[in-house]
Amino acid sequence: MVAIVGRPNVGKSTLMNALVGQKVSITSRKAQTTRHRITGIHTLEDAQYIFVDTPGFQTKHSGALNRSLNRAVTSTLTAVDAILFVIEAGRFGPDDQKVLDLIPPSVPTLLIANKLDRVSDKDSLYPFMQQVSALRQFNEIVPLSAKNPDDIKRLMATVKPFLPEGSPIYGEDDLTDRSERFLAAEILREKVFRWTGDELPYTSTVLIDKFETEGRLRRIFATIMVERDTHKAMIIGQKGAKLKQISTEARLDMEKLFDGPVYLETFIKVKSGWADNEAGLRAYGYE
Ligand SMILES: Nc1nc2c(ncn2[C@@H]2O[C@H](COP(=O)(O)OP(=O)(O)OP(=O)(O)O)[C@@H](O)[C@H]2O)c(=O)[nH]1
Secondary structure, eight states: OEEEEOSTTSSHHHHHHHHHTSOOSOOOSSSOOOOSOEEEEEEOSSOEEEEEEOOOOOOSOOSHHHHHHHHHHHHHHTTOSEEEEEEETTBOOHHHHHHHHHSOTTSOEEEEEEOGGGOSOGGGHHHHHHHHHTSSOOSEEEEOOTTOHHHHHHHHHHHGGGSOOSOOSSOTTOOBSSOHHHHHHHHHHHHHHHHHTTSSOTTOEEEEEEEEEETTEEEEEEEEEESSHHHHHHHHOGGGHHHHHHHHHHHHHHHHHHTSOEEEEEEEEEOTTGGGOHHHHHHTTOO
């Protein structure tokens, strides 16, 4: 089992999806999109990789949601065979250091310097890598771009020696241990964030009210939970145009992932304060 950790927005979910070869973890330009621990599975003839994506470790805010997110990160790190510690190539800040401090020294750790394609001055990279490699005894240092398939292949080979010997835990076609219901909620949440940009607070979430399967058809009824009326208006957009766009894109992604037609109905509900209340969080599936 391999954990993927790093501060928000370094590209952990993008990396996970690339390693698994399918979209199992949502991504967006908005930091803190990933809220749950997600397992992604990639099975080869002679090895099975199980990846755990973690929410970006949060240090700026201290509400119940963030405490829950941070707990998810720390509990994951003690139970894995290796850790991919992801940073952005050319940038190492206090937020990265805080995540590094959480990594137990006993667990093999690979430093992944992601978004290599964004580094225009490649000469500056060597001193940067030297500087960060002095921070900890990393088992490997891998500069890459999560968006480059060759880099991903190389990383798979680099990670392989860290996997323990044993029989596979999941079936060879399994991509994730998450249910379709969970994945449907994550896909819709991703679209909400993508289409509302930075205006919408990240406390908005998605609940699946009903998930029915009828042959190959999935009929899904979902509610987008927001904290204020203004947020609701943001999602609906001019004459409902934005909500329509969000729902259509979400439906198309679901059809691709579930490999069959999807009927999706989306509602929006305003409920203030849900993210500041531990009991409320548990009710919505947070640990
Ligand atoms: N140019 C470039 N962009 C990347 C790369 N990897 C990820 N990104 C972008 O970086 C942004 C953040 O990626 P995510 O995968 O959502 O990041 P994350 O670390 O999972 O973020 P949180 O969920 O906030 O913890 C997205 O806009 C990605 O498209 C890369 O290799 N190159």
